[in-house]
Amino acid sequence: MSGLKELVESTQQLAQAMKITLKAAIEPPLTVESPVEPIAVYPRFRGRHELRRYENGMERCIGCALCEAACPTGAIHVEAAENTEEERHSPGERYAKVYEVNLLRCILCRDCVRACPTEAIILGRNYALANYHRQDFILTKEDLLNPPEPNVIIRVKE
C-alpha cells in the first residue's frame, strides 16, 4: 500500500506545482519595459557623470584636475585655462577648457566626486550607457554640462 500512498502524494505535489504556475499566469507580469517605462532607482544610485553649475549659470569646475589625479583608472582628462574678464566661465581664476570622461575606463567608483573641492562633478542617475561607436563613449564637456534627462523614478525610503 505504500506505493499507492506515494502515488497519491506525488500526484498532489504535481497538482500543487501546476497551481503555482497558474496563479503566476493570472497575476500581472513583473516586467518593466525598460526604454519605454522608467526604471526605479535608489536615491544614492550612481550613474553617468554630470558637471554642475551655480545658480547664476557659472560653471562650478575650476580646472584643478584633482579628479584626474584621484581617478584610479585614468578615465578623466582635464585641461585648465585662465579666466579672463571678457571670457569668464567660473568664479575662480581658472576653468576647465577640456573636460573628458572615458566611460569605457570609468568604474563609477565616485572617487572623483569625493576629490572635487567645489562639488562640480557628480554621478547622476542616467544608467543607459550603451553606444554604437567607441568614440561616443568619451563624454566631452558639453555632454557633461548638458546631461540628458534620465528615464528613472527615484525610490522613496520605505
Added chain:
Amino acid sequence: MDWTYLLIVTVKVIVVVVGLLGGFAYMTLVERKVIGRFQLRIGPNQAGPYALLQPIADAIKAVFKEEIIVTHANKVVYMLAPAISVGFALAAFAVIPFGPDIHLFGRTIPLQIADVNIGLLYILAMGGLGTYGLILGGWSSGSNFSLLGAFRTTAQIISYELPMGIFVASVVLGAGTLRLSGFVEAARPWYMWIWLWLSFPFYFTVMLAETNRSPFDLPETENELISGFQTEYGGIKFALFFMAEYINMITASAVMTTVFFGGWRGPFVAQWPLLGVVYFTIKTFILLLLFLWVRASFPRLRYDQLMSFAWKLMLPVSLIYLAITACLVVLV
C-alpha cells in the same frame, strides 16, 4: 476516381499542410508568450502588434543563417534527417478527421485526407518512422555527443511506445474500431466515457514523452547536454527539427482530441458542419495549452527517473488498464 476527386484531395492536403505549418509558426509564438506569462514575464512584444510578426522574423533569420556542415558528417544523411522528421510528422496528420462531412456542389466531402481503417496504427507507425529522423541526424553528424544524444532519444521513445501502444489498444477495445472517424462517432454509455477519461492523464503523460516535450525533453536538454542529436545542426535544418517537434505536438493533441474528446463533435454541428472544424481547433488548442502549462510547471526528469517512470509505473498501469477495459467490454 475522376479528376475532381484528385483535385479535392490535393486541395485538402494543401490546406492541412499549410494549416500545420502556420500552426507550427504561431505555436512557437504562443509558447513563448504563454510560458512568459507563467513566469511573470510578458514574452516577445516587439515584432509587430502583439509580436505577431515574430515567427516571420524567426523564419527569415533561420533561412539566412550561415550553413555549416561539419567535416565528419555523412552529408546525404545529414541533409535528409530533418526532412525525414518533418515529412513523417506531416504525414501522420493525414488520417485525422478535422470536421464532419460537408456537402458541396452535390458531393460529399469528408474533412479528412484519408479515412484509413487502421488509422491509429498508421499514426503509431508514422511516429515510429519519424524517430529515424532524430537517430539518423545524431548519427550522421559524425560527433560522439550527437550520437549519444540520438541513443538517449531512441531509448526514451522506444520505452514510452510500449505504454502508449497498450493504452491505444485499450482505447481501441473500448471503441471497437481503429478508424479515427469511428472514434468520433463512437457511442458509449456514460461509465465507459468516465473510464476512458480516467486514462487521459496517463496517456497525456506518455504523449509528453513521445513528443519529447518538457519535462521529458531529454533528447534536447538544451541547457545541460548541448541539445543532444541536433548539436551539429544550425539554421534552417535546426528549424526543421524544431518544426517536426511542434507538428508532432499538434498531431498528438489532435489524436487526443479525436480519441478522448469526440473530435469535431459539439452543439449545432449538424446545422453548420464547418462549426465542427472550429470545435476541433479549439479542443486541440486547449490540449496544446496543457502541454505548455506542464512545461512551465515541472523541472526536467533525470534519465534514470525517466526510464524507471516508463517501465515501473507506466507499463504496469497501462497493462492493468488494458485488463480492466477488456473485462468491462466483455461483461457489460
